[in-house]
Amino acid sequence: MEDIQSPWTTVSSEVIYDNPWIRLRHEEVIAPTGKPGIYGVAHFKNKAIGIIPIDNEGYTWLVGQYRYPLNEYSWEIPMGGGPIEADILESAQRELREETGLIARRWENIGRIHTSNSVTDEEGFIFVAEDLQQEETEFDDTEILQIRRLPLKEAVDMVMDNRITDSLSVYGLLKVARLRGL
Structure with a gap:
């Protein structure tokens, strides 16, 4: 990666909202053009972790749920x-087992x-999980999830026809499809 210095100058920064999951900052800035401006930044207090489980038959699992912010x-x-x-691997292992x-x-x-990256510093990681064993789910107390096992290619098709729009899912499924020549 190139080592490029930020052309932005932060004049002031104020936390305007904070909860256990996110912190929102309002910042007064000088833009790269030299003009004053404002920026809002959403800082996530967790890393986003996505997992693509793949079994010996080339099937994967999707999780369906109602997403409140999207309605x-x-x-x-x-x-x-x-x-x-x-550790991101430990978080991935926990999430796969829970869901x-x-x-x-x-x-x-x-x-x-x-x-x-235009409004948040959230960082996500994608894992492929293989050599699978089925145990019991451990849903969070706020989750009502549907679980669906389907061919990996069908999940990729769901990305391509916009039935899957979540950014981690899109990125992960397309990357694994490319890596596996689907």
Whole structure:
């Protein structure tokens, strides 16, 4: 990566909202053009962790749930948040078990993504989980989830026809499809 210094100058920064998951900052800035401006930054207190479990038959699992901010139902890869200071693999293992009941013996980190780098510093990681064993799910007390097992190619098709729109899911499924020649 290139080592490029920021052309932005932060004049002031004020936390305007803070809860256990996010912190919102209002910042007065000098833009790269030299003009004064403002910036709003959403800081996430967790890393986004997404997992693509793949079994011996080439099937994967999707999780369906109603997403409050979107006011719509969403099909996604199993995912969740991992504390910033926590090991990302341990967070991925926990999320996969909670949402699908799956335990994987083989893990591969296939990528890092910024979910919306114009307004947030959220960082996401995608794992492929293989050599799977089915156990019981451990849903969070706020979740009502549907779990669906389907061919990996069908999940990729859902990305391509916009039935899957979540950024971690889109990135992860397209990357794994490319890596596996689908």
